[in-house]
Amino acid sequence: MASEATTLTVDGPNGPREMRISSPGRVLWPEPGITKLDLANYMVDVGEAFVRANGGRPITLQRFSENIDGEQFFSKNPPKGAPDFIRSVKVVYPSARTHPQLVIDEPAAAVWAVQMNTIVFHPWPSRAENSDNPDQLRIDLDPQPGTDFDDAVPAAIELRAVLAEAGLTAFIKTSGNRGLHVFAPIEATREFLDVRHAVIAAARELERRMPDKVTTAWWKEERGVKVFVDFNQANRDRTMAGAYSPRPLSHAPVSCPIEWDELESVDPRQFTILTVPERLKATGDPWADMHSETGNIDTLLGWWQRDIDTGLGELPFPPDYPKMPGEPPRVQPSRAKKAAD
Template sequence: MADEAEELTAGGRTVRISHPDKIYYPRPGYTKRDVAEYYLTVGEGMTRALRARPTTLERYPEGVEGGSFFQKRAPKNHPSWLRTARISFPSGRYADELCPEEPAAILWAANLGGLVFHPWAVRAEDTEHPDELRLDLDPQPGTAFAEAVAVAVELRGLLDELGLRGFPKTSGGRGLHVFVPIEPRWDFAGVRRAAIAVGRELERRMPGKVTTHWWKEERGERIFLDYNQNARDRTIAAAYSLRARPHAPVSAPLTWDEVPDADPRDFDLRTMVTRYRERGDVHADMDERRYSLEPLLDLAARDESEGLGELPYPPDYPKMPGEPSRVQPSRAKKETD
């Protein structure tokens, strides 16, 4: 492996890439240079997705087959031009996280082995009020991407009925994400409540196909709408972010017309470069309008009036008001037998 560093220029800034021949994805043989050049190519689109968002880095300094860790706090040696924002966690602790605002910031993080970028749904200017509703369609055992696509199509129709616009992307794995840009008027609990309402409405419209059950043993062969991705300190890989899987897949933004025939295996480090050069950022207009959550909160109020209450939070969260027991159903049954 060569020891010489290389330099890449992005937006007038020069970023040093050390050990550019280090292998990051051994099976296709992609190097750190390949990763950096990929992020340089999609830099404007990815900056749009990350701009001013506190971002956790998923770092693989020795490549995807080496050790990894999540870095929430900005490295102490970060350059002065790289913005940070202070955010708080459910535990009450806080951290100053990176807030990429230009492609050079993405390259700088990639040089540290930052392969995957996990942005919060808030901006640095207001870290208490999300400006994205994030709907994560997660295939469970016995289902696959095709089933997630069917749910996404139904979801699009629901959003259209409510006057909302969603922006779909592949997860980089087996699932789909749909982001709705929203007015930053509601706290995390309010946005999560809206996501629960979406999941419950999809359960009604697609019986046996969609679930909001938190416990895996109750989900069955259905698509799980992970409403807790809207809880504080939960993040989803950014549009254009690489994923740490052997073939270097990408979380690929899609148009709705592409969704029915999409195949997540078609989007990786190489193919996304070609796609981006040909089509640019297909979500470029995502920030042009912010939508109200009120139609979804009206659905939530209806559900609650009919006896549908709160759902469980992740286990590392403090107990929340009105939350049901976090005891796994099968275990709870054993304890009462």
Template sequence: MATSKDAVVLDVAGHEVRVSNPEKPYFAGLGVRKIDVVEYFVAVGDGILFALKDRPTTLERWPGGYSPDAKMATRADTHGDAFYQKRVPKNAPPWVPTAHITFPSGRTADEIAPDSVAVVAWCANLGTLTFHPWPVDKTDVEAPNQIRIDLDPQPGTDFADAVWVAPHVRELLHEFGMEGWPKTSGGRGVHIYVPIQPRWTFTEVRHAVIALGRELERRLPDRVTMSWWKEERGEKIFIDYNQMARDRTIASAYSIRPKPHAPVSAPVDWEELPDVHPTDFDIRTMPERFAKVGDRHAGLADHAYGIEPLLELAERQAADDGLGDLPYPPDYPKMPGEPMRVQPSRAKRSTSENQ
């Protein structure tokens, strides 16, 4: 490691990665510096590289570090302290690979597609805390090779409720000949990954997740909801099916979340899931855990399931119960077969006013 007053140069996976302003506070309340963030990602390198390898990846950048009053830039207000970067930075070295992707709008971009821990460390030097990989390989960006089931606690519920629902998801997956691998989101939720054969479109995989979520909702109506509209969800766990829509991503395993205690998204075994809490895993504790137990998601590499049973379930739900598609996110163009994208209370009010 070469050092100077203003930078540290690390040798990572055969590449020199320059870390500028290494002493800059990144989580000031913890005493965590920029160099600590970069070294964290190197310490869990094999794990986060497995989560990101060859996947187009959006970078969630916090170049000034995290602070409680920092805010994320949005389309409406681009002056935030942090931002999402979907295009490869112009100053990227030649050894940073990319993947060409198409957004729902039809616009295209070249996104970083990490192939080494050095690329991850280089992104961390840019202030990247959270990595958001697409569920595809860069060799075929139109065919997802993972289902990602997002158990999202609604107001009145919490992480424990998501943990309670998770084994029921697993049981249902088993009925369709599939297995899932859980992880903490780094927040209040639980994510379950299912490796699939890259043979289906985003639309088909999204339909498969909708079918699975609807069956789970039918079995657990008091605990699970598939309602897109927040006013209809109640105190339940929302199965966020739109996380499988094109260009929708979730925080990767081992990503750092921008919260005061610097939590990380942690792969866990099914057996340990009931006993964990999101605060168990953070930038300080995860390297030791990773060194001890390795990557709990490594088994994903050994499987690739077909989704035909879930698509057949979707067909039965349509034929028997008249259940069609569900709304897409608001920034999407109108999709074929999509129902009216209007909040139910507004639709009722509009109907009442026109009577």
């Protein structure tokens, strides 16, 4: 017997495409009963804004075997049998290995990804044609245990001021969970390590201004009850959920762009697969003009050098990275203390 399937017509820059969705009734989010077809229709509804935010970039797909509670894995290169309009670009990973990475160019490609059981989309901060040089500075504000979204809000507002002093225009979105993501469009002329250093400089400046609320401590045991500025999200091949990407949490939330004047009053739980399409229709896309003007990270790199000159050095890299120049030991502070005793 043929498997259950349906077809969606998806408009795009190259005309409509007929996209097959198998197992459309499979429930991906059990609590609200949201199905695979519901997710595919969501991607059609938000397709233009989704592609504007995430398209033309190397992208990693977070795919699930059954539903959000099932097995999951990350897919970077196009699977066999991908439609001929799905392209890839070769990128360099931290290991110095080169490999093709998926690129989404139109809404039908996002719907195809849903057919491949994708729930979360993780775009690079650089464009496919210039993948070594990010055109977005991204900062992840991650509330630690004992803090929540409301604690990230004042940190984001102050971070916006910090970036403005550095000549950058900040945009903001909910993470889809408890945190906030702050982006700033930048000239694509600096490589990832420079952008990482710019992020660290901004994070340290924010920490100075809010020492009781914000931390740049990499080790969890040192963070306290604060909002962590996750500077390692700025590294090559490190990504966060893209704008309008769903998240695998029980209420089917979406990482949703918002206006700055909404920030102090929004409830991030209200942005879901079921509500965001109507929001887009009613209010438009807050990120529509993000890249109409770009800044540069020269001022932030000046702050980085200032901090280096006063004794603040490099910060730890992710554990799977090769040892980097100037990096402190990758030893948990409590373990290092025990070894020294």
